[in-house]
Amino acid sequence: MSYDLVIFGGKICTAADTTFADIGIKDGQIVAIGRDLEHSGAEAIDATDKLVLPGGIDSHVHLSQPSGEGIVMADDFETGTRSALYGGNTTIMPFCLQERNDNLREALNAYHGLAEDQCYTDVAFHLIISNPDPQTLGQDLPALIAEGYTSIKVFMTYEALRLNDAELLAAFDVARRHGATMMVHCENEDAIRYLVDRHEAERRINPSAHATTRPIAVEREATHRALSLAEIVDLPIVIVHVSNGAAAEEIRRARGRGLKVTAETCPQYLMLTADDLDGMDWEGAKFVCSPPPRNAAEQQACWQGLMDGTFDLFSSDHCPFRYDSPHGKLNPKGAKNFRFIPNGIPGVETRLPILFSEGVNTGRIDINRFVALTATNHAKTYGLYPRKGTIAVGSDADLAIWDPDLERIVHHADLHDGADYTPYEGRRLRGWPVTVLLRGKVMMKDGVLLGARGDGVYLDRQPKAGG
Numbered sequence: 350m351s352y353d354l355v356i357f358g359g360k361i362c363t364a365a366d367t368t369f370a371d372i373g374i375k376d377g378q379i380v381a382i383g384r385d386l387e388h389s390g391a392e393a394i395d396a397t398d399k400l401v402l403p404g405g406i407d408s409h410v411h412l413s414q415p416s417g418e419g420i421v422m423a424d425d426f427e428t429g430t431r432s433a434l435y436g437g438n439t440t441i442m443p444f445c446l447q448e449r450n451d452n453l454r455e456a457l458n459a460y461h462g463l464a465e466d467q468c469y470t471d472v473a474f475h476l477i478i479s480n481p482d483p484q485t486l487g488q489d490l491p492a493l494i495a496e497g498y499t500s501i502k503v504f505m506t507y508e509a510l511r512l513n514d515a516e517l518l519a520a521f522d523v524a525r526r527h528g529a530t531m532m533v534h535c536e537n538e539d540a541i542r543y544l545v546d547r548h549e550a551e552r553r554i555n556p557s558a559h560a561t562t563r564p565i566a567v568e569r570e571a572t573h574r575a576l577s578l579a580e581i582v583d584l585p586i587v588i589v590h591v592s593n594g595a596a597a598e599e600i601r602r603a604r605g606r607g608l609k610v611t612a613e614t615c616p617q618y619l620m621l622t623a624d625d626l627d628g629m630d631w632e633g634a635k636f637v638c639s640p641p642p643r644n645a646a647e648q649q650a651c652w653q654g655l656m657d658g659t660f661d662l663f664s665s666d667h668c669p670f671r672y673d674s675p676h677g678k679l680n681p682k683g684a685k686n687f688r689f690i691p692n693g694i695p696g697v698e699t700r701l702p703i704l705f706s707e708g709v710n711t712g713r714i715d716i717n718r719f720v721a722l723t724a725t726n727h728a729k730t731y732g733l734y735p736r737k738g739t740i741a742v743g744s745d746a747d748l749a750i751w752d753p754d755l756e757r758i759v760h761h762a763d764l765h766d767g768a769d770y771t772p773y774e775g776r777r778l779r780g781w782p783v784t785v786l787l788r789g790k791v792m793m794k795d796g797v798l799l800g801a802r803g804d805g806v807y808l809d810r811q812p813k814a815g816g
C-alpha cells in the first residue's frame with residue numbers, strides 16, 4: 350500500500366487503547382495502523398518518544414459572538430481556530446447566537462459567512478436559541494435539525510437570552526421530537542437579579558461581586574430544574590460548564606433516576622478560584638466568567654468528577670474579551686461596575702496542556718481518559734464520530750503529536766488568540782502538542798504555522814437516526 354504520509358515510532362493513544370504502531374495516511378484519512386509500515390516515497394514523521402493522540406475537539410467555544418452594545422469578542426474564526434490549533438485541536442464547535450429579534454436561519458447564514466475560508470481547524474456549529482417563537486420552534490429549528498444542525502444551547506440566565514420554564518419545556522420538546530442534543534447553561538436568573546440588586550444597594554460593585562451574585566446555589570438549583578424538566582420531557586441533555594460538587598451531585602442523582610445526562614467541566618474550575626476576581630485595579634475582571642470559579646474544595650470536586658466519570662466532556666468555554674480595551678472587560682461601564690464586565694475568558698489554547706499537565710502528568714487520570722474527555726466523547730456527543738475523535742482506519746487523519754515532558758511557562762505573549770491576557774499567566778505546564786495534522790496536512794510543527802487560513806472546513810453532520 351502507498352501512503353502520502355507515515356507517522357512512525359510513536360505511542361498511539363485512543364480513548365480505549367495504547368499501542369506502539371505506525372500510522373499510514375492517504376488522501377487525508379488514516380488508511381493503516383501497523384508495525385513498520387513501509388514509508389519509502391512517502392513523507393514521514395518520526396514520533397519516537399512522543400504520544401500520538403487524536404486531534405483535540407473543543408465542543409464549547411465562542412467566536413465572533415455578539416456580546417452587548419460596544420463589546421467585541423477578541424477572537425474571530427481566524428484567530429480563534431489558529432489558537433485552537435496551537436493548543437492541539439483540530440475541530441472546534443462555536444455557537445451561532447440567535448439574538449431575540451433574529452431569524453435563526455439568517456443568523457446561521459451570517460455566522461457561516463464569518464467562518465468561510467477563515468479557519469485553521471475544522472468547525473461545526475451549535476445553535477443558541479433565545480427566541481422560542483413559533484417561527485423558530487415550529488419551523489426553523491426542525492428544518493435545521495434535519496439539515497444536520499443537531500446541537501442546541503439554551504440559557505437559564507442573562508435577561509436577553511434566558512428561557513423561562515415553559516420555554517425550556519417547549520424547546521426541549523422540539524429537541525426530543527426531532528432528535529437534537531440540548532445543551533443547557535444552568536444558573537437561575539431571578540436569583541442572580543435579586544443578589545445583584547442587593548449588592549448594588551450595598552455598593553458592592555467590584556469584579557469579586559460577580560462571584561458572590563452567582564453562588565453555588567444559583568447553579569445547583571438551575572441544574573436540578575433543567576434535569577427535572579428534561580426528565581419530564583424525556584430528553585437526554587448536556588449540562589455545560591459545571592463548576593462545583595453540588596451541581597455534579599445533581600447530575601449523578603438524575604442519572605440514578607435513569608436520565609441520560611452528559612456533563613461538561615472546564616479548565617477554569619480546576620485552576621481558578623473566586624479569589625482571582627479580587628485582583629487589584631480591577632484585574633479581577635480578567636477572571637469574570639459564568640458560572641464563576643469557586644474555591645479549592647470545589648476544584649477538588651471537579652477533579653473527582655473527571656476521575657470518576659461524572660464528567661464526560663472537558664471543554665474550554667473559550668469566550669475571549671480583551672482586558673484593556675473599551676470593547677472588552679474595561680469598557681466604560683464595565684470599568685466601574687461588575688454587572689457590565691462581559692462574561693467569559695480565553696482558554697482554547699491552554700485547555701489540553703492544562704489537563705495533560707495537571708491530570709495526566711500528576712496521575713489523576715490516564716492518557717486514555719484524557720483522550721476521551723478531550724476528543725472522543727465530544728465527537729460521540731455531537732455526531733462527529735468516528736470521522737473525528739479517534740485514531741482508526743477510515744477516520745480523518747486529525748492528529749496531535751505530544752511531547753509529554755516538554756515544560757513551558759504560560760505567557761500570553763506565546764499564545765495565538767486575539768485577547769491581551771491569559772488567566773493562566775505564569776503557570777508551569779508539562780506536556781504540550783508539538784505537531785498537529787488536520788486531515789493529513791501538517792498544520793503546526795514545533796511552533797511554526799504551516800497550515801493556511803481556510804484549510805479548516807465546516808463539518809456537515811447527519812441528523813440522528815429516528816430524529
Ligand code: DUC
Pocket residue numbers: 411534590638639640666668692693
Ligand atoms: N456561558 C458560556 O457558555 N460561555 C461564556 C459565558 C456564559 O455565560
Ligand code: ZN
Pocket residue numbers: 534589590639
Ligand atoms: Zn454558558
Ligand code: ZN
Pocket residue numbers: 409410411666667668
Ligand atoms: Zn460558553
